Amino acid sequence: MIKYRYFAPMKKIPTSSAKILITIIVLMRAFSVTSQDFYYAVATGPTPVLNSPDFEAVFGGSDGLSVKTDNSGLIREMEFIALPGTVFELIGEFDHGAYKIFKVECKEYEYGTELFVDSRFVELKEKRPGERFIALPKKEDIYKLLDKAVGNRYCWGGNYNDGVQKLVELYQPKGNISDGKKNEWMLTGCDCSGLMYEATNGFTPRNTSKLISYGEAVEIAGLSAEEIAAKCKPLDMIVWNGHVIYVYDEKTSIQSSLSRGGVIKLDLVETIQDVMNSRQPVNDYNSSQGSRFVIRRWFTE
Numbered sequence: 001m002i003k004y005r006y007f008a009p010m011k012k013i014p015t016s017s018a019k020i021l022i023t024i025i026v027l028m029r030a031f032s033v034t035s036q037d038f039y040y041a042v043a044t045g046p047t048p049v050l051n052s053p054d055f056e057a058v059f060g061g062s063d064g065l066s067v068k069t070d071n072s073g074l075i076r077e078m079e080f081i082a083l084p085g086t087v088f089e090l091i092g093e094f095d096h097g098a099y100k101i102f103k104v105e106c107k108e109y110e111y112g113t114e115l116f117v118d119s120r121f122v123e124l125k126e127k128r129p130g131e132r133f134i135a136l137p138k139k140e141d142i143y144k145l146l147d148k149a150v151g152n153r154y155c156w157g158g159n160y161n162d163g164v165q166k167l168v169e170l171y172q173p174k175g176n177i178s179d180g181k182k183n184e185w186m187l188t189g190c191d192c193s194g195l196m197y198e199a200t201n202g203f204t205p206r207n208t209s210k211l212i213s214y215g216e217a218v219e220i221a222g223l224s225a226e227e228i229a230a231k232c233k234p235l236d237m238i239v240w241n242g243h244v245i246y247v248y249d250e251k252t253s254i255q256s257s258l259s260r261g262g263v264i265k266l267d268l269v270e271t272i273q274d275v276m277n278s279r280q281p282v283n284d285y286n287s288s289q290g291s292r293f294v295i296r297r298w299f300t301e
Contacts, residue, residue: 139234
């Protein structure tokens, strides 16, 4: 039987007397544990973060040979892959004996979703460590990673194109699987925002819900595709809530797209024309309505 234990959050103190009493009881239980108990963890390598504690159902399933996906072939339990050094606050744990699944919070990924990590991907800490140092890589280093990703598969929640080999070691398939299934198991590839998240070492926001207002707006309302392309600069984001495409150079775009099979470069004008077939260019996403897109400029040399 898997046991769940709750770690009392020290920072949230309720105000009603009933809630205070409950909190005191929980805190007493938390403080009664041994010195071996910890309340923080740091990712020691690329660390899959799910919105479900049931890792075994996702990586292996009932037959030990399956990866849990939806009708589009996506692992919807995947949120992102935390980069080495990412700090987690432990909220609770599911005890599996040889390992635990921690329920966590993470300042690098605050999107209102429950988050879970496997204890074998992290190092435990008694005191909160400093957050991972995030510096914007040099432009040439960003382009090296973008170029390396071209041709890779689309992976929902993926932002580590080489994949996480440790997943097939810890959740070992119970038989032979194809190379394609292994790539799926390892989370090889990336999704649209994950492409730039990896290329910038986590400098850019992880999801499009934040990218739509990230950086500065490029005024594009009422312009044609050719006029919009002429205003674009390298690494600008063509974005809406749900997808992002990046300006690679003055003539080329790059994106990770499920419908296009993964990471691909395309003609910039044709890309914008394709977007404009179903969306209108606007200057500010949040003050507009309907099917729309914006261009956000975040990289300046």
